[in-house]
Amino acid sequence: MTLRDASVDDVETLFDIRCSVTENHQSREELASLGITVESVGAMVASGDYVTTIAEIGGQPVGFSMAQISEGYVFACFVRPGFHGQGVGGALMAAAEEGLRRAGVKEAWLSTGEEERFRAPGFYRHLGWVDSGHLDDGQIRFTKILAP
Template structure:
C-alpha cells in the first residue's frame, strides 16, 4: 500500500470511493443535497486548508482521508468495501492525524453515526479516539489529543 497527497485531479476518485461504501452510504445526489459536490470538494482540496490523502494498492485507489486544518476536523475517511482489514483505514487516519499535528493542531475531532451496524465508532476507539458526546444531529463526536 502506498499513500499520496491528493490533488484537484483526484476529486472524481474521491467521489467514486465515497459512493462505493456500504456503511454510511450516500449517493452523489444525497451528498449534493448536503452541499458536497465535485466543485466544493475541488475547492476544499485546492484551498490548502485540507490534508487529503489517497491510499493505493497495486496502483489502484482504495481509500482516502480528508482533514481540515483550520478546524482540526477529520472530515472524511473512507475505504472501498473489498479492501477492509488490510490496514488502509488506520494508515489513512494516521496520515490525517499527522497532517493536522504538523500544522499545529493539538486536539482533533470527527463525527460519525452510531447506527448499530456501523463499525466506525469501534474503529475510531481502537485508534485512540475518545467519545466526547453527541452533536445536535445525533452523530457521535470523537476527539483525540495530537500533542501536548
C-alpha cells in the first residue's frame, strides 16, 4: 500500500470511493443535497486547509481521508469494499492525524453515526479516539489529543 497527497485532479476518485462504500452509503445526489459536490470538494482540496490523502494498492485508489486543519476536524475516511481489514483505514487516519499535528493542531475531532450496523465507532475507539458526547444531529463526537 502506498499513500499520497491528493490533488484537485483526484476529486472524481474521491467521489468514486465515497459512493462505493456500503456503510454510511450516500449517492452523489445525496451528497450534493448536503452541499458536498465535485466543485466544493475541489475547492476544499485546493484551499490548503485540508490534509487529503489517497491510499493505493497495486496502483488502484482504494481509500482516502480528509482533515480540515483550521477546525482540527477529520472530515472523511473511506475505504472501498473489498479492502477492509488490510490496514488501509488505519493508515489513512494516521496520515490525517499526522497532517493535523504537523499543522499545530493539538486536539482533533470527528463525528460518526452510532447505529449498530456501523463499524466506524469501534474502529475509531481502537485507534485511540475518545467518545466525547453527541452532536445535535445525534452523531457521536470523538476527540483525540495529538501528541507533539
